[in-house]
Amino acid sequence: MHASADTATVTDVAAYMEAICRDARAAARSLASVQTRQRNHALLATAAALDEQRDELAAANAQDLAAGEAAGLDAALLDRLALTPERIDGMIAGVTAVAALDDPVGRIDELAARPSGIRVGRMRVPLGVIGIIYESRPNVTIDAAALCLKAGNACILRGGSEAHQTNRALGECVAAGLAAAGLPAATARVVATTERSAVGHLLGAADEVDLIIPRGGKALIERVVAESRIPVLKHLDGNCHVYLDAAADPDRAHAIAVNAKTHRLGVCNAMETLLVDRAVAAELLPGIAVALRANGIELRGCPETCALVPEAQAASEADWSTEYLGPILAIRIVDGLDAAMAHIERYGSRHTDAIVTEHWSRAQRFLREVDSASVMVNASTRFADGAEYGLGAEIGISTDRLHARGPVGLEGLTTRKFVVFGDGQVRN
């Protein structure tokens, strides 16, 4: 006896999750013989369903919003939860854009002949089954399902309980898209229960699920990492630095420092600490400070910074490690490139760090020696983004080292196998 994954009311969570995972594995296997055209058909049909079901989506979202208000969710959370017509437009545009991307699956690279006569290449193939565990923003349901499907994977979507009705309604649009293309519903399914234990069952299904991607706050990520028996692709902190070198072009230094902090505040690729070479601090910092203050940024500096910038408060040791995600910036004056890189090594989160300089060798050393997912010369940290990098769309930004590092697009949702073309070769 086992529960059906299509049951709307889940009574036995363990049996339900087992069925969900098993069905996803079967769907992933059947995707191996599905052509690009059919996957794109499902994506475009999902976009159409989102457009047709705007009323149902609004009604479901209103239920979640009412429940959230009753439960006392704060305004920021309610805003993230809200499914406005513009946000539905955004999801439709996103799915349509994913359909238009090149299919990564089946591409063979590096095919070359070996001395034995065999030809060896590497074929890009789907990862298999991907579990997505996320909070709040319901658009993840559509974005993640679209990217996983495009890359030939099945996915299991487990959103936050505060968005359950919205995610359910979005899941029905995906189901309609899959059905229109003749693909099984288990190819991308929203978990139909808000039971907390469902997450544990998902994280333990190592035989059926190949990768877990958590998206949300640090507490969620840490719980997933601690509990999972399955590889996790995750994003932790974005404590990003800009270092203004002694040979920085002053205009570029000013523009990049201000943009990296103020362009958008609550994002992981915003600058959180500005490092400045002592040789140019007196020249550069006061003007940058004025511009930052004019943008409402609170400044916290080392003693030398405070001497140059009277509006700056004294930074504490904790400031160097803090990802503010808000209108605060830490500033430190350092003794050249080595001190800057040592600071980044000690306090940084290996997400994105930039140097502003016209000095060739120092730029090369920074590129090579700073151990972060994105390392930049003369550009704003805000460019660390799948769309800006040309990945088409991103499922997230990985701060891990293995498999995928930095913005993760379709390629990170695939793997490569070796293919060998022979003419009867045997080994001697």
Place this chain on the structure above:
Amino acid sequence: MHASADTATVTDVAAYMEAICRDARAAARSLASVQTRQRNHALLATAAALDEQRDELAAANAQDLAAGEAAGLDAALLDRLALTPERIDGMIAGVTAVAALDDPVGRIDELAARPSGIRVGRMRVPLGVIGIIYESRPNVTIDAAALCLKAGNACILRGGSEAHQTNRALGECVAAGLAAAGLPAATARVVATTERSAVGHLLGAADEVDLIIPRGGKALIERVVAESRIPVLKHLDGNCHVYLDAAADPDRAHAIAVNAKTHRLGVCNAMETLLVDRAVAAELLPGIAVALRANGIELRGCPETCALVPEAQAASEADWSTEYLGPILAIRIVDGLDAAMAHIERYGSRHTDAIVTEHWSRAQRFLREVDSASVMVNASTRFADGAEYGLGAEIGISTDRLHARGPVGLEGLTTRKFVVFGDGQVRN
């Protein structure tokens, strides 16, 4: 107070392992600014030390062999443990070959301009600190240290207690090579204690160690996977298949089936099950069976196979899942390509599988749909090997899906970060 990692006698295993891991992390950081030439110097000096210290190596190995005999190790284990002059020659040749490989570190691929004007590329960089946990064969000490160092990683080498003196002596050759090139000893260090708890400490050092590679029997791999808090790159089973399609060239079918089973028996890329399309079974199987029997291979078949090949015994259900690593072959007659792929899906280990056919579309389907690390057309499974694939050398064959799949060479010991070249760009 903490133990020094150079202490020959380890009294506090926890403190010793903590020091080992911390020192390895520091060594990995310092490797970021070490040039190719210096790493190659260390490799060639290690090769020279192996040649100079043949007497010391032989004496250390004799200690292990004597202890192993006294402990009643079987002949196969003692043979694997033995460090013959030829095996030392092999290690010297191996390290020298690794020194001659192209340096993967610092290579930038896919550098291209984006609409914003930034140029984005991907730079190959070391993984960091790699822990290698292995059994028996002492050559792993040298092979793994050489590959890790070439790729710019620090490594911690923990071999089996039965090879402890041999590994210690080999570690001294590596230390001599590192010292000759001015690199810290912690760049590649053999763990100086045989305490079993040392492995647990290594597997728990998630802040200091980036990857664990276990090499050995299934029990070792499973222990490592169960205990590790660090990503593991592993090799489980090699239950490899050859499928003889209805459109197989008879001579190729015969040659590949016989080579894949008999070229070498105890290896992970040897064929363990032969699948034959019913349409050609009567034509192909009797001759292949004669050749296999002449090579001392015991045959276990499905009922139809047994009818065609009287020498074959009846295969049990368990035979289809078994990696014999010896002179036994399971044979099954199947109903065409779909049945063959379903058998491989159900019983295979996703290591290496081959089809023999002249039929274009069936070859393409097999390549695309068989979900194994290596998929071959008209070639012996025995080619699934880093050297045959042109990787230069391999640290192992991964049956994982993430990061590295199939034979793992230098590339699998590195990761890629994004590099951004700007001219002052900011985001609008």
